[in-house]
Amino acid sequence: MNEHNELEERLLLHDIKPTATRLLVFKALYESEDAMSLNDLEDALVTVDKSTIFRSLSLFSQQHLVHEIDDGSGSVKYEPCCHDHNHEDVSDNDQHTHFFCTECQHTYCLKGISAPVVELPNGFEVKGINYVLKGICPSCKAKK
Amino acid sequence: MNEHNELEERLLLHDIKPTATRLLVFKALYESEDAMSLNDLEDALVTVDKSTIFRSLSLFSQQHLVHEIDDGSGSVKYEPCCHDHNHEDVSDNDQHTHFFCTECQHTYCLKGISAPVVELPNGFEVKGINYVLKGICPSCKAKK
DNA sequence: GTTTATGCAAATTCTTTGCAATACT
DNA sequence: AGTATTGCAAAGAATTTGCATAAAC
Numbered sequence: 001m002n003e004h005n006e007l008e009e010r011l012l013l014h015d016i017k018p019t020a021t022r023l024l025v026f027k028a029l030y031e032s033e034d035a036m037s038l039n040d041l042e043d044a045l046v047t048v049d050k051s052t053i054f055r056s057l058s059l060f061s062q063q064h065l066v067h068e069i070d071d072g073s074g075s076v077k078y079e080p081c082c083h084d085h086n087h088e089d090v091s092d093n094d095q096h097t098h099f100f101c102t103e104c105q106h107t108y109c110l111k112g113i114s115a116p117v118v119e120l121p122n123g124f125e126v127k128g129i130n131y132v133l134k135g136i137c138p139s140c141k142a143k144k
Numbered sequence: 145m146n147e148h149n150e151l152e153e154r155l156l157l158h159d160i161k162p163t164a165t166r167l168l169v170f171k172a173l174y175e176s177e178d179a180m181s182l183n184d185l186e187d188a189l190v191t192v193d194k195s196t197i198f199r200s201l202s203l204f205s206q207q208h209l210v211h212e213i214d215d216g217s218g219s220v221k222y223e224p225c226c227h228d229h230n231h232e233d234v235s236d237n238d239q240h241t242h243f244f245c246t247e248c249q250h251t252y253c254l255k256g257i258s259a260p261v262v263e264l265p266n267g268f269e270v271k272g273i274n275y276v277l278k279g280i281c282p283s284c285k286a287k288k
Numbered sequence: 289g290t291t292t293a294t295g296c297a298a299a300t301t302c303t304t305t306g307c308a309a310t311a312c313t
Numbered sequence: 314a315g316t317a318t319t320g321c322a323a324a325g326a327a328t329t330t331g332c333a334t335a336a337a338c
Binding site: 068070071072076097099102110113115116117118120121122123124125126127128129130131133134136138141142 | 212214215216220241243246254257260261262263264265266267268269270271272273274275276277278279280281282285286
């Protein structure tokens with residue numbers, strides 16, 4: 001299966017009609033090493049309008065094809081979910097640790113390190129985790 | 145020591161001149177059960193201008209008197225730090241778990257549950273944690 | 289032909305800054 | 314007098330929506 005079909009398949013699995021534009025948006029996210037903001041995507045996809053990207057991302061997020069990360073940078077970032085099912089169980093180890101460098105404003109996806117889940121009091125139903133460590137990244141530390 | 149003096153003392157410990165306005169802002173945060181956004185504080189303190197609240201919060205944050213929480217609600221929330229020293233070491237157990245209810249948009253501070261810290265690769269220097277679990281709170285769950 | 293998706297423009301919301309006036313030392 | 318703080322206004326940035334056109338089914 002070529003890449004295009006693979007991406008299309010992912011969208012279909014999440015009940016999203018794979019339009020050309022949506023595939024472009026998802027492809028950009030999928031091929032990016034890091035999570036991307038709406039602005040990042042707008043810069044990467046000059047042919048697609050920002051509102052369309054926004055609506056695609058909202059749909060993806062709602063269908064659990066991507067998840068949102070609040071890294072404290074002031075803009076939400078998006079990243080493909082790792083699994084191929086569209087329920088919202090947090091136990092699927094989908095969410096990993098992120099590191100936001102306060103110097104260079106770069107958000108690192110530490111895909112090997114899954115986000116920890118703490119025990120909550122009864123009655124809280126957890127559906128997602130936002131786990132972001134902030135500080136200085138190795139690269140910025142070396143410059144000082 | 146009465147409460148006013150106690151609050152004043154906290155500001156002084158963090159090298160912040162305790163003006164009347166700053167004490168009002170910190171008092172509101174201090175007495176609130178939950179973290180508050182700039183808008184929450186503006187509503188609570190009708191006599192104080194939003195920009196002044198903002199500048200107070202920025203100063204508090206910089207001096208580690210309060211910390212910021214990105215709960216994914218779209219606006220940053222603020223909460224007093226638990227300790228009385230102004231360095232930025234994450235190991236002081238200052239940061240606790242937060243829970244954001246996607247139904248009622250309320251952010252719960254789970255003060256008894258400290259935010260977990262994962263091991264990072266060498267070179268990453270962690271100075272803060274943002275750990276927010278998202279889902280449905282007990283109250284909203286009961287309503288369904 | 290009806291529904292769905294997209295682009296353009298503009299509205300909203302949240303955050304931040306410039307500057308003049310006020311208060312403090 | 315000189316510095317620091319505050320309020321008012323407005324700018325900037327990120328997100329979201331209304332509506333007309335275009336595409337898909």
